[in-house]
Amino acid sequence: MKRQLLGISLSLVVTLANLFQSAGAQQFTQIPGGVSATSKGITLQVIALCDDVLRVRVWKGGAVPEDASWAVLASAHTSSVQVVAEPSGFATKQLRVRVDDQLRLTVADLAGNKLQEDAAPVQWEGTRFTVSKRRTSNDHFFGLGDKPGPLDRAGEAFTVWNTDSFGWQESTDPIYKSVPFLLEMSHGRALGVFLDNTWRTNFDFGRAKPTEYTFGSVNGPIDYYLIYGPEPKQVVTKWSWLTGPTPLPPLWSLGFQQSRYTYFPESQLREIADQFRKDYIPCDVLWLDIDFQHDN
Numbered sequence: 701m702k703r704q705l706l707g708i709s710l711s712l713v714v715t716l717a718n719l720f721q722s723a724g725a726q727q728f729t730q731i732p733g734g735v736s737a738t739s740k741g742i743t744l745q746v747i748a749l750c751d752d753v754l755r756v757r758v759w760k761g762g763a764v765p766e767d768a769s770w771a772v773l774a775s776a777h778t779s780s781v782q783v784v785a786e787p788s789g790f791a792t793k794q795l796r797v798r799v800d801d802q803l804r805l806t807v808a809d810l811a812g813n814k815l816q817e818d819a820a821p822v823q824w825e826g827t828r829f830t831v832s833k834r835r836t837s838n839d840h841f842f843g844l845g846d847k848p849g850p851l852d853r854a855g856e857a858f859t860v861w862n863t864d865s866f867g868w869q870e871s872t873d874p875i876y877k878s879v880p881f882l883l884e885m886s887h888g889r890a891l892g893v894f895l896d897n898t899w900r901t902n903f904d905f906g907r908a909k910p911t912e913y914t915f916g917s918v919n920g921p922i923d924y925y926l927i928y929g930p931e932p933k934q935v936v937t938k939w940s941w942l943t944g945p946t947p948l949p950p951l952w953s954l955g956f957q958q959s960r961y962t963y964f965p966e967s968q969l970r971e972i973a974d975q976f977r978k979d980y981i982p983c984d985v986l987w988l989d990i991d992f993q994h995d996n
Contacts, residue, residue, distance in 0.1 A: 733780030845879030892927035955984030
């Protein structure tokens with residue numbers, strides 16, 4: 701009788717295990733500095749580089765993607781802090797991380813204020829991916845570098861891709877420089893988001909769907925960083941810790957500068973410089989545009 705019951709129990713365990721496996725049940729693992737969760741062949745990994753900076757990676761299949769970056773300093777890239785393991789996540793001295801059974805990520809401060817919450821699991825269309833976050837009317841977004849339009853990006857959408865866009869207007873996008881970093885402000889709390897991806901990327905701050913904001917790319921890794929303030933200054937300070945501080949500029953670059961579309965030929969440039977001196981007009985820099993490449 702005992703053997704029969706044991707056999708039935710073992711059979712039930714095997715049946716349930718197969719059922720969970722076929723349904724893509726989540727595998728949740730605590731790892732040094734964070735957590736790793738896998739469901740239906742998708743893996744989400746969250747690591748605390750320090751108490752207020754999280755690195756989030758998502759990939760398909762069993763092979764872990766290359767762990768490299770053109771933007772993040774090696775010292776920060778390999779950093780981690782000790783975390784406190786909790787059900788479905790972990791906590792640092794400033795943040796609490798949760799991952800649900802659909803691999804949706806929620807980040808809050810220790811007082812329980814939600815700083816960011818996934819609106820849906822990561823979506824793929826071939827190599828293209830989209831990360832979706834919940835958005836409210838109280839959320840404001842700043843950043844992305846060289847972009848026209850309003851300072852607050854809420855309700856706008858942008859493409860991040862370096863483009864020589866001569867004669868650009870307020871609605872032109874993309875233009876010259878790409879910085880896939882944004883500052884999200886919600887109820888007076890600041891959270892920085894940096895998408896570490898060199899492919900053509902896109903950010904939608906509620907234009908397509910007012911209750912969500914999204915970011916993604918046509919290809920490349922899902923590898924992004926969350927930087928908590930709560931003050932904007934603290935986010936920017938930690939951003940420089942992550943990617944490196946700006947070097948001190950040369951003294952002449954802080955002086956008076958004269959710029960126009962072009963000076964050509966060289967004699968015209970020297971004439972302008974001489975006239976500034978004759979008229980006692982301070983000038984430390986004269987800018988040259990495309991014509992300096994003439995015959996080169």
